[in-house]
Amino acid sequence: MPRKKSVITAAPMAEILKNAGAERVSEPAAQAMAEVIKEVAFELAKDAVKFAIHAGRKTIKREDIELARKNV
Numbered sequence: 056m057p058r059k060k061s062v063i064t065a066a067p068m069a070e071i072l073k074n075a076g077a078e079r080v081s082e083p084a085a086q087a088m089a090e091v092i093k094e095v096a097f098e099l100a101k102d103a104v105k106f107a108i109h110a111g112r113k114t115i116k117r118e119d120i121e122l123a124r125k126n127v
Contacts, residue, residue: 063089063096099123 065085072080072088100115102123107115 063093065089068092095127099127102126 065082065088068088069080069085072085099120100123103115103119106119106122107113110119
């Protein structure tokens with residue numbers, strides 16, 4: 056069965072983990088981090104959409120993301 060391609064790849068997640076102090080990062084760990092980040096980002100995006108709609112806009116703006124981030 057072919058693997059579903061993720062929107063967020065493992066390589067940047069491994070880099071983030073290394074920047075946070077990890078000496079080595081396994082591929083499964085980087086993939087797990089990508090999945091968690093994708094879930095968090097999706098929830099943040101849903102909140103940002105709600106803020107834009109509440110403001111009477113269809114366009115998501117930076118302020119919507121910043122407001123959504125405060126709710127996380």
